Amino acid sequence: xxxxxxTKYLExxxxxxxxxxxxxxxxxxxQKVLKELKPEEVVDEVKKSNLRGLGGAGFSTxxxxxxxxxxxxxxxxxxxxxxxxxxxxxxxxxxxTSTPHxxxxxxxxxxxxxxxxxxxxxxxGEYERPYERLAKAVEEAYAKGYxxxxxxxxxxxxxxxxxxxxxxxxxxxESALLEALEGKKGWPRLKPPFPxxxxxxxxxxxxxxxxxxxxLPLVMQGGADWFSKLAGEEKSGGTRLFCVSGHVxxxxxxxxxxxxxxxxxxxxxxxxxxGGKQLKAVVPGGISAxxxxxxxxxxxxxxxxxxxxxxxxxxxxVMVMDEDTNMVEALMVASRFFAHESCGQCSxxxxxxxxxxxxxxxxxxxxxxxxxxxSMLSIAGNISGTTICAxxxxxxxxxxxxxxxxxxxxxxxxxxxxxxxxxxx
Amino acid sequence: MEIPxxxxxKWDEAVARYEEKRAALLPVLRLSQDHFGYxxxxxxxxxxxxxxTTPVHIREVVTFYELFHTKPVGKNNIQFCHTLACNLNGCxxxxxxxxxxxxxxxxxxxxxxxxxxxxxxCLGACEMAPMMKINKDIYGPLDKDKLNEIIENL
Ligand SMILES: Cc1cc2nc3c(=O)[nH]c(=O)nc-3n(C[C@H](O)[C@H](O)[C@H](O)COP(=O)(O)O)c2cc1C
Ligand code: FES
Numbered sequence: 001x002x003x004x005x006x007t008k009y010l011e012x013x014x015x016x017x018x019x020x021x022x023x024x025x026x027x028x029x030x031q032k033v034l035k036e037l038k039p040e041e042v043v044d045e046v047k048k049s050n051l052r053g054l055g056g057a058g059f060s061t062x063x064x065x066x067x068x069x070x071x072x073x074x075x076x077x078x079x080x081x082x083x084x085x086x087x088x089x090x091x092x093x094x095x096x097t098s099t100p101h102x103x104x105x106x107x108x109x110x111x112x113x114x115x116x117x118x119x120x121x122x123x124x125g126e127y128e129r130p131y132e133r134l135a136k137a138v139e140e141a142y143a144k145g146y147x148x149x150x151x152x153x154x155x156x157x158x159x160x161x162x163x164x165x166x167x168x169x170x171x172x173x174e175s176a177l178l179e180a181l182e183g184k185k186g187w188p189r190l191k192p193p194f195p196x197x198x199x200x201x202x203x204x205x206x207x208x209x210x211x212x213x214x215x216l217p218l219v220m221q222g223g224a225d226w227f228s229k230l231a232g233e234e235k236s237g238g239t240r241l242f243c244v245s246g247h248v249x250x251x252x253x254x255x256x257x258x259x260x261x262x263x264x265x266x267x268x269x270x271x272x273x274x275g276g277k278q279l280k281a282v283v284p285g286g287i288s289a290x291x292x293x294x295x296x297x298x299x300x301x302x303x304x305x306x307x308x309x310x311x312x313x314x315x316x317x318v319m320v321m322d323e324d325t326n327m328v329e330a331l332m333v334a335s336r337f338f339a340h341e342s343c344g345q346c347s348x349x350x351x352x353x354x355x356x357x358x359x360x361x362x363x364x365x366x367x368x369x370x371x372x373x374x375s376m377l378s379i380a381g382n383i384s385g386t387t388i389c390a391x392x393x394x395x396x397x398x399x400x401x402x403x404x405x406x407x408x409x410x411x412x413x414x415x416x417x418x419x420x421x422x423x424x425x
Numbered sequence: 426m427e428i429p430x431x432x433x434x435k436w437d438e439a440v441a442r443y444e445e446k447r448a449a450l451l452p453v454l455r456l457s458q459d460h461f462g463y464x465x466x467x468x469x470x471x472x473x474x475x476x477x478t479t480p481v482h483i484r485e486v487v488t489f490y491e492l493f494h495t496k497p498v499g500k501n502n503i504q505f506c507h508t509l510a511c512n513l514n515g516c517x518x519x520x521x522x523x524x525x526x527x528x529x530x531x532x533x534x535x536x537x538x539x540x541x542x543x544x545x546x547c548l549g550a551c552e553m554a555p556m557m558k559i560n561k562d563i564y565g566p567l568d569k570d571k572l573n574e575i576i577e578n579l
Contacts, residue, residue, distance in 0.1 A: 084549050085546070085547065085549065086547075087508045087509050087510065087546070087547035087551070088509065088510060088547070088551055089547075089549065089551070090549045090550055090551055090552055092549075093549045093550065118444070124549070125455075125490070125491075125492045126492070126504075126545075126548055126549065126558065127549065128561035129561055129562065129563075161442045161443070163451070163452070164451065164452065164455060165451065165490075166451050166454070166455065166490035166491070166492045166493055167490050167491030167492035167493075168489065168490050168491060169546065180451065181448060182445070182447060182448050183447040183448050183449065183450030183451060183476075183486070184447075184450075184486065185485055185486055185489035185490075186489065186490075201444055201445055201448075243551065243552065244552075245510035245513075245551035245552055245554055246509075246510055246513045246514070246551075246554075247513060247514075251510075251551070251552040251554070252552045253552070283509070287508070287509055287547075317551070319509055319510055319513070319551070321513060325513065329512070330509065330512070330513070333507070333508060333509050333512045334509060337508055337509075337546050337547070340546055341546065343489075
């Protein structure tokens with residue numbers, strides 16, 4: 001029996017309404033925190049819970065908070081990352097649409113822990129309906145005195161503002177997000193300094209993903225010990241929302257302990273491969289994650305196990321491919337995405353992602369040459385590690401992993417599709 | 426260009442939510458686009474003046490982001506997702522069907538102003554693949570018949 005934490009709220013009818021949310025313990029956790037705990041105690045509890053950042057990087061949430069200077073010289077900001085543009089990922093949209101108050105309660109806990117009195121939610125511009133839900137929830141919370149001055153009579157003040165993005169994948173990267181929030185184009189900043197020291201408006205800033213923040217009320221309710229033990233891999237936190245799409249019978253969100261295997265996620269939960277077909281490959285953590293072949297799916301889905309398997313847990317977006325999938329076309333789609341979304345700041349990523357897409361597109365159109373594969377590997381190698389943010393690595397990883405693991409698919413495609421003109425020359 | 430009072434008021438409300446005025450730029454641009462339908466050079470200039478910045482900064486921001494339009498878009502702005510989950514679930518034949526049905530190419534607006542069509546990168550609804558977005562609403566999973574029906578009912 002798996003525990004339903006966030007899912008309990010996702011499945012609850014009308015949980016977007018404040019009274020329904022409150023009838024299921026909603027806002028009781030923040031009240032308890034405000035009454036009984038000091039900010040440092042919240043940070044410690046979250047550290048102990050091993051809750052890891054679910055936006056993609058998997059960094060310890062409590063640890064990240066502890067980097068915020070405590071000298072009180074500058075105001076501290078909390079920013080919620082709801083940019084959710086990593087292909088294969090859709091959990092944040094569901095949280096914000098179906099249970100926005102859970103996120104708000106989580107943000108209150110996080111803000112209190114780091115002593116922030118102002119928080120922003122950066123929501124991707126394409127999420128207009130989710131934005132409406134969220135804006136309504138914020139309004140409801142203000143109307144009840146749960147936001148604003150002296151929340152829940154605790155003497156603690158907190159304002160939350162929802163900020164709509166305008167369409168750019170790069171704005172999910174935390175420093176690009178801050179630039180967008182400051183009214184600029186989303187170009188990532190050089191780090192260090194990290195946002196915990198110099199973030200929004202030059203002030204210390206904590207940036208957390210929607211799902212990370214939404215777990216906080218549940219972690220505080222059940223306790224760090226309970227949460228960390230929900231999965232066998234204690235260092236990775238308890239459960240998370242896996243987004244499954246592609247060729248499965250039941251695409252959707254599955255909240256499971258992080259030590260669930262990829263095989264079990266696909267076959268026991270997502271209903272297996274559609275049409276009784278065989279599995280060919282899986283992208284386990286959003287389109288940026290290196291691909292796994294069908295033989296590699298006995299891996300556990302926690303951050304450390306997937307890293308050991310040469311890929312990453314990333315955003316939890318699992319995209320499943322059946323035996324009929326054309327790997328050339330799949331890589332073309334991935335490379336097109338990165339070429340389109342590269343922000344243009346760093347030359348290796350801007351030029352490299354464009355060339356990778358050009359070459360794989362040409363292969364896909366039947367004009368590939370065998371040497372293209374090594375050119376692509378070399379271009380990808382020259383992007384990795386040479387850019388300000390991780391988008392460059394993300395553009396390189398699919399190329400390297402698809403070609404390494406499915407090289408014969410690419411070679412066969414190139415030789416089968418060879419155009420007559422080319423064979424002659 | 427003259428900015429109507431009601432829009433100015435909305436701009437002021439947006440600015441009031443932030444510690445620093447410059448942070449209100451994306452909301453101010455969105456409000457302007459909602460009002461005028463797109464962001465013309467004149468609107469850019471008015472926004473620059475209001476925000477106390479240069480028109481070139483506004484142009485830089487407007488052209489960086491996907492959702493700002495510099496020319497009018499159709500009454501039904503159709504964005505069809507073509508990223509991995511949608512591709513695996515067969516978005517390409519549907520995109521072809523859509524283009525034939527409404528008679529325009531990518532990035533175009535029909536001459537009667539009824540439709541605009543563009544391809545989009547993942548719209549965060551991969552569980553509904555293949556999917557599209559028309560104005561603020563998402564539709565999926567689509568097949569030939571569903572797509573036809575939705576377009577005919579616009
Ligand atoms: C190119 C790029 C895109 C990203 N997109 C997102 C995103 O859409 N949502 C998100 O929460 N984190 C995204 N991240 C990760 C953020 O930079 C950051 O690590 C995260 O928001 C921190 O929150 P967490 O610790 O709760 O995961 C992205 C990172 C990169 C490099
Ligand atoms: S790939 Fe189409 S919605 Fe995500």
